[in-house]
Amino acid sequence: MKTKTFSVMKFLKTGMFATALFSFMACSNETPNGGDGGDGGSELTGKVHFDIFMSVGEHGGMGRSENTIVKSVDSLTVNQPMIDIKGSGVELNPYTIELISKGKYYYQVPSKQTRFTKFQIINNRIEIVQEQPFVTNTYTERKYAHAWLDDNTLLIMAANGDGDKIIWTKLNAEDMTILSEGTLDLPLPKDAVVFTTSGILTYNQKVGKLYYFYYGKDKADRKGVPTSNFLTAVINPSDMKVEGTPVVNSLAGEMAGSSYGQLMQECVAYDEEGNLYLAAFTEEGDFDKGQLLRINKGESDFDASYNNIVNNEGKICTLQYLGNGKALIYSENASLYSQGAAYYMKYSIVDLKTGERTPLTYNGKEVGYSSGRFSQRSVVVDGKAYIGVNTETSTCIYIYDIATGTTEKGADIAQGYYFDVLRVVEN
Numbered sequence: 257m258k259t260k261t262f263s264v265m266k267f268l269k270t271g272m273f274a275t276a277l278f279s280f281m282a283c284s285n286e287t288p289n290g291g292d293g294g295d296g297g298s299e300l301t302g303k304v305h306f307d308i309f310m311s312v313g314e315h316g317g318m319g320r321s322e323n324t325i326v327k328s329v330d331s332l333t334v335n336q337p338m339i340d341i342k343g344s345g346v347e348l349n350p351y352t353i354e355l356i357s358k359g360k361y362y363y364q365v366p367s368k369q370t371r372f373t374k375f376q377i378i379n380n381r382i383e384i385v386q387e388q389p390f391v392t393n394t395y396t397e398r399k400y401a402h403a404w405l406d407d408n409t410l411l412i413m414a415a416n417g418d419g420d421k422i423i424w425t426k427l428n429a430e431d432m433t434i435l436s437e438g439t440l441d442l443p444l445p446k447d448a449v450v451f452t453t454s455g456i457l458t459y460n461q462k463v464g465k466l467y468y469f470y471y472g473k474d475k476a477d478r479k480g481v482p483t484s485n486f487l488t489a490v491i492n493p494s495d496m497k498v499e500g501t502p503v504v505n506s507l508a509g510e511m512a513g514s515s516y517g518q519l520m521q522e523c524v525a526y527d528e529e530g531n532l533y534l535a536a537f538t539e540e541g542d543f544d545k546g547q548l549l550r551i552n553k554g555e556s557d558f559d560a561s562y563n564n565i566v567n568n569e570g571k572i573c574t575l576q577y578l579g580n581g582k583a584l585i586y587s588e589n590a591s592l593y594s595q596g597a598a599y600y601m602k603y604s605i606v607d608l609k610t611g612e613r614t615p616l617t618y619n620g621k622e623v624g625y626s627s628g629r630f631s632q633r634s635v636v637v638d639g640k641a642y643i644g645v646n647t648e649t650s651t652c653i654y655i656y657d658i659a660t661g662t663t664e665k666g667a668d669i670a671q672g673y674y675f676d677v678l679r680v681v682e683n
Contacts, residue, residue: 303682303683304637304680304681304682304683305328305329305330305680305681305683306328306329306330306331306332306635306642306678306679306680306681307326307327307328307377307677307678307679307680307681308326308327308328308329308339308341308644308669308675308677308678309324309325309326309348309353309675309676309677309678309679310324310325310326310327310341310345310669310673310674310675310676311323311324311325311353311673311674311676312324312325312673312674323347323349324347324348324349324353324676325341325345325346325347325348325673326345326346326348326377327339327341327344327345327346328345328377328681329667331667332642332653332655332666332667333655333666333667334664334665334666334667334668336667338667338668338669338670339667339668339669339670340669340670341670341673342670344380345380346377346380346381346382348382349367350366350367350368350369351364351366351367351373351375351382352364352366352367352397352398353520353676353677354397354398354516354519354520355519355520355679356402356410356519357679357681358404358410358429359681359682360376360681360682360683361374361375361376361385361429362374362375362376362377363402363410363429364397364519365395365396365397365400366397367397368397369397370389370390370394371387371388371389371390372387372388372390372395372412372427372432373386373387373388373432374386374387374429374432377681386431386432387432388427388432388433388434391434391437392437393416393423393424393425393437393438394416394417395412395414395425396414398515398516398519399414399415399453399454399515399516399517400412400413400414400454400517400519401413401414401454401455401456401457401468401517401518402457402517402518402519403457403458403459403466404459405426405459405493407429408428408429408430409426409427409428409429409435410426410427410429411424411425411426411427411457411459411466411493412424412425412426412427413425413440413454413455413457413468413517414453414454414455414517415450415451415452415453415454415455416439418450418476419449419450419451419453419476420444420449420450420451421439421440421442421451422439422440422442422451422455422468422470423437423438423439423440424437424438424439424440424496425437438496440468440489440491440496440498441497441498442489442498442502444472445471445472445483445484445487445504446472446483446484447472447474447483447484448471448472448473448474448483449472449473449474449475449476449480450472450473450475450476450480451470451471451472451473452470452471452472452473452482452486452514452515453514453515454514454515454516454517455468455469455470455471455511455514455517456468456469456470456511456513456514456517456518456523456524456534457469457517457518458518458524458532459493460526460530460532460553461530462526462529462530462553463530463553463554464493465490465491465492465493465499466490466491466492466493467488467489467490467491467532467551468488468489468490468491469486469487469488469511469514469534470486470487470489470514471483471484471485471486471487471510471514472484482509482510484504485504485505485506485507485508485509485510486504486505486508486509486510486511486514486536487502487503487504487505488502488503488505488551488556488557488558489502490502490556499556500556503556503557505549505557505558506560507536507547507549507558507560508536508537508538508547508549509536509537509538509539510536510537510538511523511534511535511536512534512535512536512537512571512572512573512574512575513535513573520630520631520632520677521573521574521630521631521632522574522575522576522632523535523572523573523574523575524575525575525576525577525583526577527577527581527608528579529553530553530554531550531551531552531553532550532551532553533548533549533550533575533577533583533608534548534549534550534551534558534575535547535548535572535573535574535575535585536548536549536572537571537572542594543570543590543591543594544570544571544588544590545570545571545590546565546568546569546570546571546572546587546588547564547565547572548564548565548572548575548583548585548606548608548611549562549564550562550608563609563610563611564611565585565606565611565612565613566610566611566612566613567612567613568587568613569587569588569589569590569591569602570587570588570589570590570591570593570600571587571588571590572585572586572587573586573587573588573601573629573630573631574586574631574632574634576634576636576641577636578605578636578641578656578658579639579658580658580659581607581608581609582605582606582607582608582658583605583606583608584603584604584605584606584634584636584641584643584656585603585604585606585613586601586602586603586626586631586632586633586634587601587602587604588600588601588602588629589601589602589625592625593629597625598627598648599624599625599626599627599647599648600625600627600629601625601626601627601628601629601631602615602616602622602623602624602625602626603615603616603623603626603634603643603645604616605656605661616643616654616656616663617663618654618663618664618665623645623647623654624645624647624648624649625647625648626645626646626647627646627647627674628646628674628675628676630676631646631675631676631677632676632677632678633645633646633675633676633677633678634678635678635679635680636658637680639657639658639659640655640656640657640658641655641656641658642654642655642666642678642680643655643656644669644675644678646674646675650668650671651668651669651670651671651673651675652665652666652667652668652669653665653666653667653668653669654666
């Protein structure tokens with residue numbers, strides 16, 4: 257079913273982007289891909305479109321494939337032709353599939369570049385809006401965390417080149433000028449030689465604090481392993497001072513997405529009260545036990561009494577808040593994964609109060625397992641979750657209505673490619 261060899265440039269020359277669909281008004285969306293992320297930004301306003309990222313030859317993400325095509329469509333409902341990137345879309349290279357998106361724009365450190373870049377994807381073209389060369393702190397593509405402090409202030413953080421310090425840079429997202437930069441006063445964890453590359457950074461708007469989840473490794477290479485469960489540092493965003501002593505959590509080994517800082521996959525969510533939820537996991541033998549942790553509003557450590565997911569099958573790779581006490585997760589079946597199955601990832605709705613996980617269903621049947629562990633094919637906008645699947649038999653969109661809990665079929669997507677990422681972008 258999958259195409260293994262492909263000339264992207266030849267593909268791009270076979271036709272031009274064309275779409276004449278319809279737009280709709282968006283609301284109730286405070287993070288780039290949906291839900292109330294609490295992350296210091298305003299809601300999407302006005303008309304939006306969807307960008308579909310499909311890779312050729314193999315799944316993208318983690319630097320595995322640079323053959324990624326992005327196609328923009330105005331609608332993901334079922335009443336339109338099949339979405340196909342053949343002869344349309346734009347080649348993403350030298351940009352990577354791990355992106356920061358907000359409003360109309362994308363932000364990134366491109367491959368092998370020494371600058372921050374702000375760009376748009378318009379009319380089958382990548383248009384650079386602003387670029388800002390590094391000044392003091394330097395970053396590498398894919399390997400940094402980020403948080404929005406407000407609509408125009410973007411914070412980037414990562415381990416430095418030696419891995420022994422955490423550096424940060426604040427950018428004015430309007431013109432990409434550097435507002436300030438520095439190094440966190442954060443010691444290496446006990447017995448650690450280096451910090452984890454990116455960690456997970458998030459801004460809790462309701463309490464006005466940054467939360468940084470990180471750990472240390474015992475070696476400065478890929479063979480290094482965490483020296484403890486991950487830690488939580490609470491940071492004052494105004495002066496970037498670490499408050500108190502970072503806490504080693506007692507509930508889970510690692511946070512999801514720790515290498516790529518939510519550049520591709522979302523693993524942090526907030527409910528209406530400002531409680532923070534984090535997807536995490538603990539290695540148990542050959543399996544990763546998926547866990548959902550919570551920090552109650554105003555606290556600095558995880559709630560040990562919180563009722564975790566009671567019937568999960570494996571590692572949680574993405575997490576998005578839907579509202580009404582429900583969250584969408586994309587998680588693996590650890591047993592299928594260990595057996596080398598090609599399709600082992602499933603979308604589910606989680607009741608955050610009871611911890612019950614209900615697999616996504618359509619017409620009374622569970623939607624099948626998808627391929628692509630490192631994928632972010634879901635966005636939440638205008639009271640609906642648009643969920644892309646990449647199952648053995650179909651590649652398409654399902655549309656989950658948050659208020660009613662019902663699911664309808666959306667657009668079909670041509671097979672033969674690897675559907676990796678879905679983004680919602682203001683026009």
